[in-house]
Amino acid sequence: MPTPQQAVAAAKDKVLTSAVAVDLAHQALGQITEPLSVGAHLGARSEGERVVTHLFECNLAGYRGWHWAVTLTRPPRARTATVCEMELLPGAEAILAPAWIPWADRLQPGDVSRSDRLPRRETDERLEPGWEATGEQEGDVVGTDALDFGRARVLSAEGVQRAAQRWYDGDHGPDADGVRKAHATCATCGFLVPLAGPLRNVFGICANEWAADDGRVVSLDHGCGAHSETDLPDQGPEWPVTPSRLDEAAMEPLGTDGTSIRDGRSQAEEIEAASQEEPEPAEAGDAESGDAPAQAEDSSDGAEQTHEAGGAAQDAEQTEAPSSSEQRHASALDAVAELAATAHGHEDAPRAVPTTLDELEAQLPFGG
Known part of the structure; x- marks a missing residue:
């Protein structure tokens, strides 16, 4: 689109900006394109003395933002305009190809492989002339040592x-x-x-x-995890070890058949052995009799026989272990008598001595 200054300058020429000149420019475009592809008149701009360009909208598909341009001129003091040139120009919204870049400038450092060959650049600002032999032996040796064997060019x-x-x-x-x-x-x-x-x-x-x-x-200020002095901190074991909450010394290992793994005896044998080790309460009459030494000897002999007999003798004694009802009754009477004697001083009236087993169990603290 023409600028306001260009439009004002073009309007000064009445012949080139008249309606007849606009119609002449529109008809001239019909010689190079379809009439329907030429749109409305957009304006005029001055190109110089007695030279004006008229702009028309372009209706061609795919040319959005483009416009037709027809340049008119006239001879001095003439009243008739003539067509100079016609063209299709891009506008501000036109889609254009990128600017042309010379082939030598299109290559980028990443585009060149090891097998490609680059042309020599005589004027490379990255390089400067190197050392050249002068024919003097001493000077050549010094230059060779300083500039690395006389390369043609070195880094600037x-x-x-x-x-x-x-x-x-x-x-x-x-x-x-x-x-x-x-x-x-x-x-x-x-x-x-x-x-x-x-x-x-x-x-x-x-x-x-x-x-x-x-x-x-x-x-030198770069870094990575493969440094020669780098080491991983001690993070401990992957699976933390926690102390056991069970007292293994108080546990009894048992086999699948209930037999103790430590002593080779079952739980029933362990219970029976523990009950046999406890002394049975002696009767009052037996304690005063003179048969106590004999009973001690009999018990020691019985213990030795039990130890020698092994598991078979223990099974046989287990069947004879339950005492008779008469012995239970006598032991219960002795226990009640002792309880009555100790509680006599604390009670006002003495209790009757039970004569049957049912009466005894009724008076016991845990009876009922």
């Missing part, structure tokens, strides 16, 4: 600065992913091979095969 100061900045800002510099989590920097790593020359104080080469930067130039 700008080339060194560009390379250093590119390496430092890349994936092997201090801002790479994971560097902040590293234990230490490459400056203190034993796998760092220092460089020679002006880059020695900033870069080195990684020589650790376990590192992600192996064989690459890294900055």
Whole structure:
């Protein structure tokens, strides 16, 4: 679209901006395109003295934002306009192809492989002339040692600065992913091979095969988890060991048949043995008689016979172990008599002595 200044300058020429001139420009476009592809008149702009360009909307499919341009002119003091040129021009909303780039400038560093060959650039600001032989032996030896065997061109100061900045800002510099989590920097790593020359104080080469930067130039403030002095903290066992809450000394291991694994005896045999070890209460009349030594000898002999007989004798005695009802009755009477004697001083009236087993069980504290 023409600017306001261009529109004002074009309006000064009444012949080139008249309705007749606009109709002439519209009819001229019909010679190069379909009449329906020419839209409304958008305006006029001045191109110079007695030169005006009229703009028309473009209705062609796929040309949104484009417009037709018809340039008119006239001779001095003439009243008739003539057509100079016609063209299709892009506007502000037109979709255009990118600007043309020379082939030599289209290549990027990542586009070149090891098998590709680049053309020689005579004027490369990254390089400067190297050492050349002068024919003097002493000077040639000094130049060879200083400039590395007389290369035709060597890095210039700008080339060194560009390379250093590119390496430092890349994936092997201090801002790479994971560097902040590293234990230490490459400056203190034993796998760092220092460089020679002006880059020695900033870069080195990684020589650790376990590192992600192996064989690459890294900055001294770079870092990774494969540092030579890096170690993992002691995190303890993967499965924590907790002390047992059971007292194993008080537990009795049993087999599937109920037999103790320690002594080879069943639970019933253990209970019977424990009951036999407890002394039975002696009767009052037996304690005063002179048969006590004989009974002690009989009990010792019986214990020895029980120990020798083993499990078979214990089974036989188990069947004879239950005492008769008369012995139970006599023992119960003795126990009640002792209880009555001890409780006589605390009771006002003495209780009747039971004469039957039912009366005895009724007077016991746990009876009823």
